[in-house]
Amino acid sequence: MSRAPIFKKGDIYMSCDNSRCGNTPCKKPMCKKKCCCPDLICANCHKPESCEYFAKGRVQATGKEATLQDRVRMKKAGRANLYSLTPPFPTSNFLLELSNACNHACLFCAHQKMKRKVGKMKPEMVESALRQAYELGTRECGFYATGEPFVVPELPEYIALAKKIGYTYVYLTSNGALATPEKIRAVIDAGLDSIKFSINAPEREMYKFIHGKDDFDAVVEHLKYLTQYRKESGKNFKIYVTGILTRFTENMRGTYFEKFGDLVDQIVFKLVYNQGGYMPEIEHLLKCECDTEKRRGCNLPFDAICVTQEGYLSVENADYENMLIVGDLNKQTLKEAWYSDKMKEVRQMFMSDCLDGCICDCCIHHNDAPAEPLMPEYATKNDDIFNDKLVRMRIKEAGFPYSKLVYVPMAADIVHPGHINILKQAAKLGRVMVGLFSDEAIRSYKPEPYMNFEQRKAVIENIKGVTYVVKQETKDYSDNLKRFQPDIMVHGTDWRKGPLAEVRQKAIDLLATWGGEVVEPEYTQGVSSTEFKAKVRKG
Numbered sequence: 001m002s003r004a005p006i007f008k009k010g011d012i013y014m015s016c017d018n019s020r021c022g023n024t025p026c027k028k029p030m031c032k033k034k035c036c037c038p039d040l041i042c043a044n045c046h047k048p049e050s051c052e053y054f055a056k057g058r059v060q061a062t063g064k065e066a067t068l069q070d071r072v073r074m075k076k077a078g079r080a081n082l083y084s085l086t087p088p089f090p091t092s093n094f095l096l097e098l099s100n101a102c103n104h105a106c107l108f109c110a111h112q113k114m115k116r117k118v119g120k121m122k123p124e125m126v127e128s129a130l131r132q133a134y135e136l137g138t139r140e141c142g143f144y145a146t147g148e149p150f151v152v153p154e155l156p157e158y159i160a161l162a163k164k165i166g167y168t169y170v171y172l173t174s175n176g177a178l179a180t181p182e183k184i185r186a187v188i189d190a191g192l193d194s195i196k197f198s199i200n201a202p203e204r205e206m207y208k209f210i211h212g213k214d215d216f217d218a219v220v221e222h223l224k225y226l227t228q229y230r231k232e233s234g235k236n237f238k239i240y241v242t243g244i245l246t247r248f249t250e251n252m253r254g255t256y257f258e259k260f261g262d263l264v265d266q267i268v269f270k271l272v273y274n275q276g277g278y279m280p281e282i283e284h285l286l287k288c289e290c291d292t293e294k295r296r297g298c299n300l301p302f303d304a305i306c307v308t309q310e311g312y313l314s315v316e317n318a319d320y321e322n323m324l325i326v327g328d329l330n331k332q333t334l335k336e337a338w339y340s341d342k343m344k345e346v347r348q349m350f351m352s353d354c355l356d357g358c359i360c361d362c363c364i365h366h367n368d369a370p371a372e373p374l375m376p377e378y379a380t381k382n383d384d385i386f387n388d389k390l391v392r393m394r395i396k397e398a399g400f401p402y403s404k405l406v407y408v409p410m411a412a413d414i415v416h417p418g419h420i421n422i423l424k425q426a427a428k429l430g431r432v433m434v435g436l437f438s439d440e441a442i443r444s445y446k447p448e449p450y451m452n453f454e455q456r457k458a459v460i461e462n463i464k465g466v467t468y469v470v471k472q473e474t475k476d477y478s479d480n481l482k483r484f485q486p487d488i489m490v491h492g493t494d495w496r497k498g499p500l501a502e503v504r505q506k507a508i509d510l511l512a513t514w515g516g517e518v519v520e521p522e523y524t525q526g527v528s529s530t531e532f533k534a535k536v537r538k539g
């Protein structure tokens with residue numbers, strides 16, 4: 001059977017979000033990009049079971065009900081015309097963030113770092129968004145985004161409203177801890193078509209570690225009740241379990257089937273990823289060993305709608321700090337926001353593969369490059385998005401091995417072999433974070449630096465072995481040490497005597513409070529920035 005390729009030249013890099021299907025690389029001459037999942041639906045596909053056309057054909061041919069994956073593949077099938085600045089309004093992939101509150105603190109989730117004000121969507125916004133999207137052709141909606149839907153008491157009312165408006169498929173994802181029998185009956189009786197429990201470890205102790213709450217037994221009871229209520233009520237809703245796999249759980253898939261196989265229609269596994277760029281530490285601390293993805297695919301700006309609890313249109317449902325807001329439904333219609341200049345700008349960025357400065361770049365390329373919000377007036381400033389302290393400390397406290405963070409303070413105005421030696425030693429101990437002195441910090445104890453902070457940063461961040469460069473605002477290291485809680489601080493032995501001895505002792509004492517230590521490689525004799533500068537001044 002031959003299948004027509006559905007993506008045009010230039011679209012191919014973002015054609016697939018089933019990025020871990022493992023298909024062989026694309027052989028099409030037109031495909032210049034090294035895409036995340038090369039050409040999974042074109043005629044060169046060697047694994048038709050992961051192909052959306054195949055899924056569609058299977059459902060039509062067999063008459064069997066679509067699996068969860070089938071639904072996703074079918075949604076994407078034949079939608080090549082989406083990749084334009086003005087794509088048709090989505091018929092599905094419509095998510096409403098009823099609230100951004102959550103009762104759990106999953107290890108991989110940016111919710112634990114979120115600084116955005118917690119709130120819930122106004123009832124009039126829920127109704128308005130549901131009605132507008134329906135009028136524009138959307139027929140499926142989900143009630144979840146960054147929060148836990150069961151924290152919202154009005155959830156059954158909103159499900160009933162969506163069904164009354166005419167939505168054919170209403171669904172939600174929950175961690176299940178608050179889904180008591182009473183609440184389950186309420187949402188099912190309101191007309192819910194499917195419910196997915198996100199269970200990120202299949203046994204109690206690991207669950208407690210990953211979710212940050214000892215709710216495993218309660219969640220299993222709630223899952224059992226869902227199955228029981230389906231039998232009792234005769235209602236044909238679907239029950240799914242999703243497991244976001246980390247390096248701690250990637251080998252526990254079998255246990256999922258043992259524990260939940262008889263209770264649910266399907267178990268879906270996803271490999272953890274950096275949460276739309278909000279959790280770059282996942283790369284170092286949580287990523288599965290089996291995950292070889294280099295580049296993530298994404299269709300969201302073209303075929304998904306997410307309305308945040310504040311009533312903003314976001315490109316992405318996991319937009320913890322509103323970095324990807326493109327419109328405000330308090331001031332404009334959903335249609336205006338979907339076709340707004342800002343939304344078109346984002347689509348253009350995706351189509352030209354030029355995402356620099358956007359958090360999507362961090363997401364797609366798995367990096368932690370600096371990112372700015374699309375509309376700063378709607379975003380919450382969070383300087384700690386790239387701080388891995390919380391996750392690292394949780395792993396450390398649980399006694400698992402992990403990639404250590406090594407803090408190396410320096411001024412680096414004139415980079416010499418002493419710096420290189422220190423950085424080399426530090427890199428042997430873990431990921432190196434250079435605490436680079438600000439210009440003011442240098443001025444407080446040395447003459448004016450030759451290079452300003454940005455120039456020095458550009459040099460240091462390009463030295464092999466350096467993972468991060470952060471600004472150190474004072475000569476005293478305490479603020480940055482407290483903020484990042486490194487496992488190790490590396491400093492040459494030159495600070496043992498003289499004016500820095502006091503700073504040294506303070507750093508040692510501070511690090512000890514969280515089990516950190518100071519490592520002091522031998523000071524490289526004969527090289528000193530101060531001496532170099534003195535020579536230069538003398539001429």
Ligand code: SF4
Pocket residue numbers: 102103104105106109110111112146147148174175198
């Ligand atoms: S993954 Fe879901 S349940 Fe876990 S903390 Fe994040 S929002 Fe809450």
Ligand code: SF4
Pocket residue numbers: 275276277297298299300301315316359360361363364
């Ligand atoms: S962060 Fe951007 S690239 Fe990543 S999934 Fe969301 S919209 Fe797509």
